Amino acid sequence: MHRKKWGSLFLxxxxxAVLALGGCQPAGESEPEVxxxxxDVVVIGGGGAGLAAAVTAADHGAEVILLxxxxxxxxxxxxxxxxYNAVDPERQSKQGIEDSIDLHFQHTYEGGDKKGDPELIRVxxxxxxxxxxxxxxxxxxxxxxxxxxxxxxWPRSHTNVKPLGTGYIEALENAxxxxxxxxxxxxxxxxxxxxxxxxxxxxxxVDADGKEVIFKARKGVVLATGGFSANVEMRTKYNPRxxxxxxxxxxxxxxxxxxxxxxxVGAEFVGMEYIQLLPTGDPETGSLAGWLAPGVxxxxxxxxxxxxxxxxxxxxxxxxxxxxxxxxxxxYVVSDANSVWEVTSFGETEEQLVEMGKVQKADTLEELAxxxxxxxxxxxxxxxxxxxxxxxxxxxxxxxxxxxxxIETPPFYASxxxxxxxxxxxxxxxxxxxxxxxxxGNPIPGLYAAGEVTGGIHGTNRLGGNxxxxxxxxxxxxxxxxANSK
Ligand code: ADP
Numbered sequence: 472m473h474r475k476k477w478g479s480l481f482l483x484x485x486x487x488a489v490l491a492l493g494g495c496q497p498a499g500e501s502e503p504e505v506x507x508x509x510x511d512v513v514v515i516g517g518g519g520a521g522l523a524a525a526v527t528a529a530d531h532g533a534e535v536i537l538l539x540x541x542x543x544x545x546x547x548x549x550x551x552x553x554x555y556n557a558v559d560p561e562r563q564s565k566q567g568i569e570d571s572i573d574l575h576f577q578h579t580y581e582g583g584d585k586k587g588d589p590e591l592i593r594v595x596x597x598x599x600x601x602x603x604x605x606x607x608x609x610x611x612x613x614x615x616x617x618x619x620x621x622x623x624x625w626p627r628s629h630t631n632v633k634p635l636g637t638g639y640i641e642a643l644e645n646a647x648x649x650x651x652x653x654x655x656x657x658x659x660x661x662x663x664x665x666x667x668x669x670x671x672x673x674x675x676x677v678d679a680d681g682k683e684v685i686f687k688a689r690k691g692v693v694l695a696t697g698g699f700s701a702n703v704e705m706r707t708k709y710n711p712r713x714x715x716x717x718x719x720x721x722x723x724x725x726x727x728x729x730x731x732x733x734x735x736v737g738a739e740f741v742g743m744e745y746i747q748l749l750p751t752g753d754p755e756t757g758s759l760a761g762w763l764a765p766g767v768x769x770x771x772x773x774x775x776x777x778x779x780x781x782x783x784x785x786x787x788x789x790x791x792x793x794x795x796x797x798x799x800x801x802x803y804v805v806s807d808a809n810s811v812w813e814v815t816s817f818g819e820t821e822e823q824l825v826e827m828g829k830v831q832k833a834d835t836l837e838e839l840a841x842x843x844x845x846x847x848x849x850x851x852x853x854x855x856x857x858x859x860x861x862x863x864x865x866x867x868x869x870x871x872x873x874x875x876x877x878i879e880t881p882p883f884y885a886s887x888x889x890x891x892x893x894x895x896x897x898x899x900x901x902x903x904x905x906x907x908x909x910x911x912g913n914p915i916p917g918l919y920a921a922g923e924v925t926g927g928i929h930g931t932n933r934l935g936g937n938x939x940x941x942x943x944x945x946x947x948x949x950x951x952x953x954a955n956s957k
Pocket of ligand 1: 515516517518519520521538539540541544545546547548549658659660661695696697698724725726728729921922923924942
């Protein structure tokens with residue numbers, strides 16, 4: 472009896488000891504060591520901002536590792552409409568367009584309801600053209616003509632020769648590889664490594680085999696993880712209206728991982744509630760593809776009643792809010808034969824779009840109205856009124872200013888569009904050197920950020936075409952700052 476009692480006590484003590492020493496591990500085996508890699512600069516995210524940062528850091532002598540969680544590079548940059556805003560006297564003067572850096576500043580600042588940081592906006596508008604020339608030097612080709620992309624407010628949008636954002640990503644990826652940047656796909660950053668003194672010195676990630684790897688950064692970490700439009704939980708936290716029913720233009724990896732990681736190291740955030748929607752989403756996919764994409768001066772929007780309801784050259788938020796007020800929040804983009812691009816910026820031709828049923832085509836407006844099921848007499852009247860506005864260069868109904876040409880040359884086109892979540896303008900606070908600012912107002916040593924993960928540039932409403940300029944300008948700055956970090 473006595474011996475049995477001692478025996479049980481011994482067993483309990485042994486069990487406690489085993490648990491304290493690490494559970495059920497067989498004796499003699501220690502914890503598997505976590506693999507550690509090291510570089511001067513570790514970039515998280517392989518979209519436009521991350522690649523621009525990686526290339527620039529390498530140009531400043533840094534050994535760079537870039538982590539990308541998806542199986543391919545590109546992020547939202549790759550699937551973007553690729554418009555790049557820059558005041559470009561060389562191109563614009565050929566089209567008789569007057570522009571200035573100050574006007575670009577004013578459009579950006581006021582177009583964002585003066586909620587953007589004027590210092591960051593200055594950096595953006597003053598360096599946009601240099602960023603464009605830098606891309607050209609890396610082999611990225613732009614078309615000669617500039618135009619006004621949706622919500623750009625002025626004809627200073629440049630477009631690539633290649634479709635979507637492929638031109639940017641190809642050129643940047645080639646440049647990164649030529650400079651010896653190590654690109655690791657399917658490698659997801661999970662956490663920033665922060666020392667007791669606050670310095671960020673690395674990244675904990677999970678590699679393609681599901682193994683944890685610690686990437687130590689001798690100089691700096693660049694956060695370039697993009698936005699959170701594809702994370703319904705996160706976006707509804709900041710704007711409860713943006714439920715799962717509203718589609719998004721974004722790639723599935725736009726889940727705001729950088730926001731979560733930055734929060735844990737004490738970063739400050741700005742403008743998280745400013746989430747941009749576009750009125751031009753594909754009703755099935757939310758994508759911006761699937762319609763003939765002329766400049767805003769070459770088309771009108773009509774609702775299911777065949778009536779216009781907003782100036783088509785308005786700010787993106789104004790147009791989307793107006794669309795939410797229309798029956799079923801559905802509209803049609805209507806244009807004519809004069810507004811057909813040979814190939815849209817999404818790489819689609821008129822023929823393909825018509826064949827896929829994404830775009831309806833007809834020889835008369837009446838026929839077009841029948842096809843999209845809107846009252847023909849309304850559509851005819853709407854277009855007549857619009858043409859009168861073009862003729863008088865005055866749109867008394869909606870105040871559209873960019874009145875390019877009449878809609879009068881058959882065939883006519885229409886494609887249905889709905890509101891779609893596009894861009895998260897808020898994010899981590901940075902300064903003009905792309906240093907991440909902490910809640911106490913000081914830069915977090917060793918941590919830099921660029922691109923959609925940052926906030927404070929676009930205010931409440933981003934101008935169309937400003938995002939690509941932003942990611943290139945601040946991506947380059949972040950890369951340089953990280954490479955030069957002590
Ligand atoms: P930006 O325009 O700011 O460059 P993108 O959306 O183009 O933004 O690119 C961001 C990239 O970051 C995407 O390719 C995305 O898959 C990647 N990314 C997001 N979260 C992580 C993460 N946790 N680890 C590694 N890559 C990430």
